[in-house]
Amino acid sequence: MNTAEPARLVWYKSSYSGNEGGECLEVAADVTTVRIRDSKKRGDSPQLAFTRGAWAGFVADLGRAGF
Secondary structure, three states: OOOOOOOOOOOEEOOOOOOOOOOOEEEEEOOOEEEEEEHHHOOOOOEEEEEHHHHHHHHHHHHHHOO
């Protein structure tokens, strides 16, 4: 897993997240990788990096589980 962050990622937070500073994740994607980070610690937050295929499988499993 490559955790080096590309120079220009656009991070997105869920539209369900408010501005109250709750527990939120942000997601960004490049050509090969989907990355997740803690929205409260943007600059110094560790990131999880997934291949696009692994991310698609994860999201599909969430849908089947009813989340």
